[in-house]
Structure formats: structure tokens, C-alpha cells
Amino acid sequence: MNTIIQKVRNIGISAHIDSGKTTLTERFLYLTKKIHRIHEVKGKDGIGATMDSMELEKERGITIASAATYCQWKDHEINIIDTPGHVDFTIEVERALRVLDGAILVLCSVGGVQSQSITVDQQMKRYQVPCIAFINKCDRNGADPFRVIDQLKEKLNHNAVAIQIPIGLEADLDGIIDLISMKAIYFDGEFGDIIRTDEIPNSLLETAIEKREELVDAASIFSDELTEAAIEEVEIPDQLLLDAIRQGTLKRELTPVVMGSAYKNKGIQLILDAATQFLPSPMEVDNVALNIDDNEAPFTLTGKKEDPLVALAFKLEDGQYGQLTYIRVYQGKLMKGDSCINVRTGKKIKIGRIVQMHADQMEDVEKIEAGYIGALFGVDCVSGDTFVSPGLNLSMTSMHIPDPVISLSIKPKDNASESNMAKALNRFTKEDPTFTTFVSNETGETIISGMGELHLEVYVERMRREYKTEIVTGEPSVAYRETITRLTEFDYIHKKQTGGAGQFGRIAGFMEPISDDNFVFENKVTGGAIPTQYISACEKGFLSCLSKGPFMKYPVTGIKITINDGASHSVDSSEMAFQAAARGAFLQAYFKAQPVLHEPIMKVVVETPDEFQGNVMGSLNQRRGMIIGSHDMGQITAIEAQVPLAEMFGYSTIIRSMTQGKAQFTMEFSSYKQVPKSVLEEIEKKIKTGT
Amino acid sequence: MLKKKLILSDPLKFLVQETNNEIINGCFGAVASRAGVGKTSFLVQIAISSLIKEKKVLHISIQNPVDKINLWYQEIFSHLTRQFETKQSKQLWEHLVSHRFIMTFETESFDFSKLKTRIEELKTQNIFVPHLVIIDGLSFDESILTELDDFKKFAKSHDLTTWFSVRMHRHQMSDNNEMMEQIYGQLSDLFNIIIQLVPEKEQIQIKWFTRVKDINNHRNLFLDPATMLIKENPAR
Numbered sequence: 065m066n067t068i069i070q071k072v073r074n075i076g077i078s079a080h081i082d083s084g085k086t087t088l089t090e091r092f093l094y095l096t097k098k099i100h101r102i103h104e105v106k107g108k109d110g111i112g113a114t115m116d117s118m119e120l121e122k123e124r125g126i127t128i129a130s131a132a133t134y135c136q137w138k139d140h141e142i143n144i145i146d147t148p149g150h151v152d153f154t155i156e157v158e159r160a161l162r163v164l165d166g167a168i169l170v171l172c173s174v175g176g177v178q179s180q181s182i183t184v185d186q187q188m189k190r191y192q193v194p195c196i197a198f199i200n201k202c203d204r205n206g207a208d209p210f211r212v213i214d215q216l217k218e219k220l221n222h223n224a225v226a227i228q229i230p231i232g233l234e235a236d237l238d239g240i241i242d243l244i245s246m247k248a249i250y251f252d253g254e255f256g257d258i259i260r261t262d263e264i265p266n267s268l269l270e271t272a273i274e275k276r277e278e279l280v281d282a283a284s285i286f287s288d289e290l291t292e293a294a295i296e297e298v299e300i301p302d303q304l305l306l307d308a309i310r311q312g313t314l315k316r317e318l319t320p321v322v323m324g325s326a327y328k329n330k331g332i333q334l335i336l337d338a339a340t341q342f343l344p345s346p347m348e349v350d351n352v353a354l355n356i357d358d359n360e361a362p363f364t365l366t367g368k369k370e371d372p373l374v375a376l377a378f379k380l381e382d383g384q385y386g387q388l389t390y391i392r393v394y395q396g397k398l399m400k401g402d403s404c405i406n407v408r409t410g411k412k413i414k415i416g417r418i419v420q421m422h423a424d425q426m427e428d429v430e431k432i433e434a435g436y437i438g439a440l441f442g443v444d445c446v447s448g449d450t451f452v453s454p455g456l457n458l459s460m461t462s463m464h465i466p467d468p469v470i471s472l473s474i475k476p477k478d479n480a481s482e483s484n485m486a487k488a489l490n491r492f493t494k495e496d497p498t499f500t501t502f503v504s505n506e507t508g509e510t511i512i513s514g515m516g517e518l519h520l521e522v523y524v525e526r527m528r529r530e531y532k533t534e535i536v537t538g539e540p541s542v543a544y545r546e547t548i549t550r551l552t553e554f555d556y557i558h559k560k561q562t563g564g565a566g567q568f569g570r571i572a573g574f575m576e577p578i579s580d581d582n583f584v585f586e587n588k589v590t591g592g593a594i595p596t597q598y599i600s601a602c603e604k605g606f607l608s609c610l611s612k613g614p615f616m617k618y619p620v621t622g623i624k625i626t627i628n629d630g631a632s633h634s635v636d637s638s639e640m641a642f643q644a645a646a647r648g649a650f651l652q653a654y655f656k657a658q659p660v661l662h663e664p665i666m667k668v669v670v671e672t673p674d675e676f677q678g679n680v681m682g683s684l685n686q687r688r689g690m691i692i693g694s695h696d697m698g699q700i701t702a703i704e705a706q707v708p709l710a711e712m713f714g715y716s717t718i719i720r721s722m723t724q725g726k727a728q729f730t731m732e733f734s735s736y737k738q739v740p741k742s743v744l745e746e747i748e749k750k751i752k753t754g755t
Numbered sequence: 756m757l758k759k760k761l762i763l764s765d766p767l768k769f770l771v772q773e774t775n776n777e778i779i780n781g782c783f784g785a786v787a788s789r790a791g792v793g794k795t796s797f798l799v800q801i802a803i804s805s806l807i808k809e810k811k812v813l814h815i816s817i818q819n820p821v822d823k824i825n826l827w828y829q830e831i832f833s834h835l836t837r838q839f840e841t842k843q844s845k846q847l848w849e850h851l852v853s854h855r856f857i858m859t860f861e862t863e864s865f866d867f868s869k870l871k872t873r874i875e876e877l878k879t880q881n882i883f884v885p886h887l888v889i890i891d892g893l894s895f896d897e898s899i900l901t902e903l904d905d906f907k908k909f910a911k912s913h914d915l916t917t918w919f920s921v922r923m924h925r926h927q928m929s930d931n932n933e934m935m936e937q938i939y940g941q942l943s944d945l946f947n948i949i950i951q952l953v954p955e956k957e958q959i960q961i962k963w964f965t966r967v968k969d970i971n972n973h974r975n976l977f978l979d980p981a982t983m984l985i986k987e988n989p990a991r
Contacts, residue, residue, distance in 0.1 A: 693857030
């Protein structure tokens with residue numbers, strides 16, 4: 065482990081699916097001597113890339129869980145988190161960005177800035193992560209890195225500037241010209257590991273000079289010294305230019321762009337150089353925790369290893385040796401044998417084995433200091449928990465976790481599968497906060513919920529493979545919600561005096577729609593019309609009506625209930641009587657408040673070859689989709705639409721057959737919108753027939 | 756209700772009156788200015804004015820992405836509805852968006868034959884039947900005049916009102932009137948109306964030329980630099 069914190073980089077690799085993140089990470093590990101052979105994603109050798117450690121990932125060629133690993137480059141230690149490229153697993157990307165100090169945004173030189181690059185970029189903005197961009201696949205037909213730089217500027221608003229230019233493109237990609245040293249760099253040997261530096265070829269000299277001028281121009285905003293040197297036209301020292309680019313990158317006001325081909329092993333060493341040169345060390349990033357004792361006020365951490373511990377568990381994995389907890393230390397240090405507090409539970413935990421991860425292999429270490437990433441064994445916690453030294457009450461900023469939008473019923477086929485399924489669900493829900501599970505009171509079935517069809521499919525598949533659980537799945541169901549549309553008053557008396565103790569409670573008030581909260585209860589009762597000790601029973605009574613709305617039996621959201629009058633009886637009133645009165649009042653007013661059903665609407669972006677764009681638009685239109693727009697990029701058109709989730713089941717199969725497998729789409733939750741009347745009737749029928 | 760109020764307070768109504776309705780009905784028009792003066796926001800106001808009258812708008816942008824165009828609409832719409840209730844505005848906005856289709860092209864991938872095919876496809880499949888087409892960011896030179904003439908016939912046969920933005924270069928702007936007359940001379944056969952946006956002191960003046968008659972200067976219209984909305988200066 066490198067003990068100089070300034071030489072540590074915690075970086076993530078984020079990008080659109082299939083733009084080559086895993087291949088790139090594999091090259092990093094090879095060049096930093098962490099692995100001794102390169103395996104490809106979907107490799108013919110049947111091994112698969114090292115970072116895709118799950119069998120399913122190897123088969124599908126996608127990265128699902130972010131594996132953390134570390135490597136050493138020159139005198140720097142780099143911790144890498146390989147992040148998933150599919151939007152359905154966005155929580156993984158978000159978590160990774162929360163713990164990282166910098167990122168490499170990988171873009172395809174043919175596809176350019178694609179839909180998910182935009183999502184990932186927004187996430188980077190949210191967590192203020194500085195980044196460099198790597199334009200990959202410059203060896204592919206149609207490669208145009210400068211078009212991608214333009215897209216970075218136009219679509220993502222990055223102040224992107226090339227610090228390299230390619231020597232040749234497509235099949236003729238030979239090497240890279242470094243615009244800082246103004247040298248041509250070639251990558252010899254089977255895996256491009258032998259670097260050869262040469263003079264810039266004459267044919268490219270003019271372009272290189274022009275692009276370097278652009279680079280100096282962009283960087284000079286961040287350094288007066290560089291501006292002076294540029295004006296006086298004196299020779300600019302490399303370090304001066306490097307420092308200026310670094311300043312711009314750290315402020316997120318400049319995005320240096322490197323280019324090459326991970327598959328052809330061209331330019332990889334220069335990405336590692338750029339990551340160490342331009343991305344921040346943990347000491348250069350302000351990390352803010354929430355002070356629980358001070359109403360969650362922001363609290364800036366010192367980042368010093370001598371101070372009390374603050375660490376975040378950002379990922380859990382269940383391996384053969386038990387639960388593995390990935391952890392980032394923000395302040396202080398975690399030592400083997402030490403004790404710390406889990407802020408969420410208040411429980412004291414003892415630190416046992418500490419390791420540093422290299423994909424699915426590990427190395428034992430004695431401690432993890434501030435700024436470093438490692439993993440712990442035998443710690444009972446969930447993803448997102450904060451660990452602190454005794455006496456501190458800080459929590460790391462809560463992560464943005466979206467509500468699940470789709471559910472699926474699952475049933476084990478036999479008894480053996482039943483216990484394994486429970487184990488699997490326990491692990492998955494701890495690992496992934498967007499994946500939830502519960503047992504339906506009515507049907508007794510286990511229901512799993514998540515962020516999309518693929519999200520749930522992957523977990524079902526993992527149960528089959530990793531836990532040998534045979535499962536029968538039901539039809540996916542959409543998380544509809546009920547809400548009201550107008551203000552309505554209620555005045556309800558609950559009275560029961562037939563035998564035994566009587567019950568009496570009167571509640572009056574009104575319910576109204578709200579848009580920014582699920583449920584608000586306000587007590588405006590004056591003069592003790594309802595005794596204070598029964599107010600909470602009233603709230604409880606209303607709350608109990610929300611889980612299953614009277615309209616369509618879906619949860620009720622966006623409702624505010626105000627009570628302003630009532631009556632009680634000295635003998636017959638009780639908590640139970642007021643809860644019953646609240647339920648009666650709710651039913652009395654609910655239908656008058658014109659309830660409606662809301663459904664989740666997804667933002668769908670389909671990237672399709674030009675010739676299929678008409679068919680794709682037609683298919684989205686058929687699915688009640690509202691097409692927001694299309695972007696024609698020459699050969700490829702990206703179509704953006706808002707489509708109800710209920711209409712998107714099985715769309716991946718449909719789009720594959722419609723476009724000969726040439727189109728791909730991403731889908732993410734956008735908003736809840738009212739279900740149209742015609743569709744509402746169909747849902748009503750389904751509920752009645754129980755299908 | 757809000758829609759009615761917006762129709763009544765529509766900033767474009769001055770222009771509608773001044774141009775004998777040429778601005779809306781079957782028009783083939785252009786908004787000309789140098790870069791950064793407000794062509795897009797002007798076109799977006801024409802679009803929103805049509806949307807609130809239940810006319811569907813196809814917004815073509817060359818170079819700018821869908822999100823950016825959408826931001827223009829959101830911005831102008833929020834200025835227009837600032838004094839109204841948020842809930843009503845939100846509902847109206849959702850309604851308007853369903854009547855709008857943004858189609859963007861990379862500069863090199865745009866051509867009129869492709870655009871015509873796209874419009875026909877949208878209409879045939881009943882995905883979107885536009886009444887107004889906005890074409891923003893097209894580079895104007897003599898080479899496209901024939902294509903424009905051809906597109907004009909297409910627009911007429913499909914009953915489309917069409918508005919273009921025309922970017923003028925700084926060196927062409929030494930004398931605005933001379934320049935406009937020159938442009939108008941070249942394009943008057945093509946466009947029914949040409950609107951020119953001219954920065955003057957702290958305001959952006961709106962001037963126009965039509966084939967019917969030159970009724971310029973009847974009203975003093977300008978773009979408010981704070982909101983980019985069309986306003987009338989009553990002082991004049």
C-alpha cells in the first residue's frame with residue numbers, strides 16, 4: 065500500500081454499455097502487473113475479463129456488480145471501481161461515484177455520446193466528480209474522436225479539450241501524439257506494453273500544432289503563468305501546462321480528452337498517466353458528512369488519518385468466506401482488532417480481517433487509512449452504513465435511492481429451493497437498496513421489486529445459478545398508485561353500543577391532493593374537541609387506509625389530511641374507536657375527492673440504425689409512448705420517448721427482432737402520470753377477474 | 756382557462772395583427788439575425804403560440820440536442836406563465852409537450868429529402884401530424900435555394916406553416932437596412948415574411964418585411980433581453 069496519500073487515486077470507469085469499460089480495466093490490470101494474461105469480455109478462451117467476476121456477467125458480456133480492485137502505476141496507487149453500464153443497475157454507478165474522487169468517462173469513437181453517457185454524466189455532476197474522457201475504439205470503422213469531443217461540448221456541456229491526437233484512424237491506427245510533450249508514441253509488443261517514443265510524423269505536424277494551441281488556449285484560463293507564456297510566445301514547460309490542465313480538471317471546468325483503442329492496446333498507458341496527473345488525490349476532495357446531533361447539518365471531514373474514524377460501507381458481497389463489505393475510509397483509520405460504531409444501528413463492531421481487493425482475489429492488510437478503499441470480513445451491516453469511532457455521531461450523506469417501479473411474484477419449486485431463496489433474497493436486499501422483497505398478505509407469494517425488467521431478471525437468474533434455487537416467476541406487475549384530485553371534507557362518527565364496552569369517536573376535517581409528499585397529516589383541532597391522547601390514533605387510522613386504496617386497491621400517495629373538529633365520549637372513546645373513526649372518515653371522503661390511478665412512466669431511449677427508425681417510432685407509439693424527439697447522427701438515430709412501464713414488458717425481444725438485433729435501448733424511471741380512462745377500464749377488469 | 760389567458764396575452768398577437776395573419780396561416784417565413792441575438796427564442800415563441808392553439812409543432816434543430824431545445828421551451832413557457840398558478844401551468848405544459856416533436860440532426864446528416872421522408876413517415880404511421888414546422892440552425896447559402904423552393908411546395912401540399920432561422924454574419928451587418936434589403940431581395944420570392952432581430956442599445960428590435968406590403972415601424976416591438984419575450988414599447 066502506498067503510504068503517501070497524495071499518490072493515491074480512487075477512480076471509477078463509467079460509460080455506456082459496450083463502450084469497452086471492462087476491456088479497458090483488464091488492460092489496466094495487465095499493464096500494472098496485477099494479471100499476467102489478458103482475457104476478453106465474451107472471450108473465446110472461456111475465462112472472461114478479470115473484472116467481470118460473476119458468471120452471469122461473463123455470459124452476457126455486461127458488468128453487473130462493481131468489482132473493486134487496486135493497482136500501482138509508476139509511483140501511484142490506483143483504486144478502480146468497474147461500474148455497470150446498464151441503466152437498470154444505476155444504483156451501483158451512483159454508489160461508486162459517491163466513494164470515488166475522480167472518474168474516467170469512456171466513450172465510443174463511433175457511437176459518441178450515447179444516452180447512458182448522459183445519465184452517467186449527470187450522476188458525476190451530482191457528486192461533483194472530476195473526470196477525464198477516454199475516446200475508445202479509434203480502430204473501428206467510422207471512428208471520429210473529434211466529433212465525439214464536439215458532442216461532449218454540445219450534449220454534456222463539458223469544456224472538453226484533446227490532449228492527444230491519433231496517428232491514423234480505423235484500421236490504420238498506429239499510435240498517439242501527446243500534445244503536451246509533442247511526441248509521437250507507439251505501442252509495440254503483443255499487448256502494446258513496449259512504448260516507443262518518436263518525432264511527430266510530418267503529415268500530422270500541422271494538426272498537432274493547431275490542436276496544441278487549442279489545448280494551451282483552454283488551459284491558460286487556469287494559470288496566469290501559462291497565459292503570460294502563451295502571449296509572449298516563449299516555450300511552455302510541460303509541467304506548467306500539466307498543472308493548468310489539472311487545475312481546470314479539479315474544478316470540473318475542463319475535461320482533458322485522451323484517445324486510443326483498449327482492444328488493440330493503444331494508448332492505455334497514457335490514460336493511466338492522465339488519471340494520475342489530472343484526477344485528484346483523496347486529500348484534494350472535500351468530503352461532507354451529516355452531523356446527526358445537529359439536525360443533520362453538513363460537517364466537513366478533515367481527511368486526516370490521525371482524526372477519529374469515519375468510513376462508509378458502499379458495497380456488500382457474499383462470498384465463500386462470508387459477507388465481504390467494501391469500505392471507503394474518509395477520516396481516521398480502520399485497524400485490525402479495533403472497535404467502531406455502526407451509526408445506523410448504534411452497535412459496536414470489532415474489525416476482524418481487512419483486505420484489499422483485486423476483482424475476486426484479495427490481499428490481507430493490517431489497516432485502511434483515510435482516503436483508501438478496502439474490504440472487511442465478518443461485519444454485519446447493509447450497503448450505505450457509516451462506521452465511526454466511539455463518540456462521533458456522523459453519517460455520510462445519504463445516497464439518492466429511487467423507489468422501485470416493477471414487481472414480480474416468485475415461488476420456489478421445492479423445499480430445498482425455499483431456504484436457498486430466502487438466503488439469496490436476504491443477501492441481495494442488503495447489497496442493493498433498489499431491490500426490495502416482501503410477502504404478500506393476500507396471496508402468500510414472495511414479491512420482488514426493482515428498477516426494471518432486466519434488474520429483476522438478473523436477480524432471478526443469480527438465484528438459479530449462485531443458490532441453485534429453482535424458481536417459478538409470475539407476470540411482472542407495475543407499481544400503480546392512487547391519488548386524489550380535489551379537496552373534500554369529511555365528518556364521521558364512529559359509534560358502537562351493541563353489547564360490551566361501547567365505542568365512540570367523531571372526526572371532522574378535509575383531505576386534499578399534494579404533489580411533493582406521499583402523506584401529510586395536520587392537526588388543527590382546537591378546544592380539545594378530540595383529546596390530545598387520541599390524535600395519534602387518528603393519524604394511525606388514516607395511515608392504515610393508505611397501503612391499499614379504496615379505488616383500485618393500490619397504495620395511496622400525494623394526500624394531505626387535516627382534522628379540525630371532532631367529539632369524544634368520556635367512557636366509550638378509545639384509541640381503537642378513533643382509529644376506526646379515521647378509517648370511516650377516509651372512506652367517506654375518498655370517492656368524493658375524485659381518485660385517479662397513476663402509473664410509472666419511463667424515459668426510453670432507443671438507438672437504432674436509420675433504416676429502422678420509422679418502425680421503432682411506430683412500436684413506441686403503439687405502446688402509448690409519447691415521442692419527445694429524435695436525434696439523427698447519420699447512420700444511427702436516437703429516439704427519446706416517455707412510455708408507460710406497463711407497456712414495456714418484453715420490449716427487448718420485440719426490438720431485437722424488429723431491427724435484426726441492431727438497435728439497443730435504455731430505460732429509466734421518469735415520473736408518475738395519470739392512467740388514461742380507457743386503460744383504467746382494462747386494469748379494473750383485470751383486478752376483477754384476478755388476472 | 757390558462758390556455759385562454761395565454762392566447763389573450765400572446766406576445767405574438769401584435770405580429771399577427773401587423774402582418775395580416777401571415778405569421779400563422781400557411782406561412783413560409785424566416786427569422787434573421789446574427790448569432791446569439793434571439794432567433795431560437797423567437798421561433799420557440801411562434802411554436803408555443805401555435806401549441807396553445809392546439810396546433811402540432813415539429814421542431815427541427817440542426818446541431819443542438821433534444822434536451823437543449825426542450826430547455827428553450829421550458830424557459831420561454833415559464834416566463835409566459837410566471838403570473839399563473841403552478842399546478843395549472845404544469846398541466847398545460849404536459850399537454851403542450853404531447854403536441855410537440857423535436858427532431859435534431861447533426862449538421863452533416865441533414866438534408867431536405869431525408870426530412871421530407873421523415874415527415875411523411877410520421878404522418879403515414881399517424882405518429883405525429885404537424886401543422887407548424889420550425890427549422891433552426893440551417894446554414895443558408897445559394898446552393899440550398901432550389902431545395903428550399905422544393906420544400907416550400909412540399910410544405911404547401913402538406914398544409915404546413917414553416918419558419919426558418921437565418922444566421923447573418925457580423926461582417927454582413929455593417930448596415931442593417933441595406934443588408935435586409937439585400938436578403939429580402941434574394942429571398943423575397945421564397946419567404947412570405949422575413950423578421951429581422953436587431954440589437955439596438957439595450958434592446959433587440961424586431962423588424963419585418965412581407966410580400967403584402969412593407970408595414971414596418973407601425974409598432975415598436977422588441978425582445979425583452981431579460982426574458983427574450985416579444986414586447987411592445989408603447990412610448991413610441
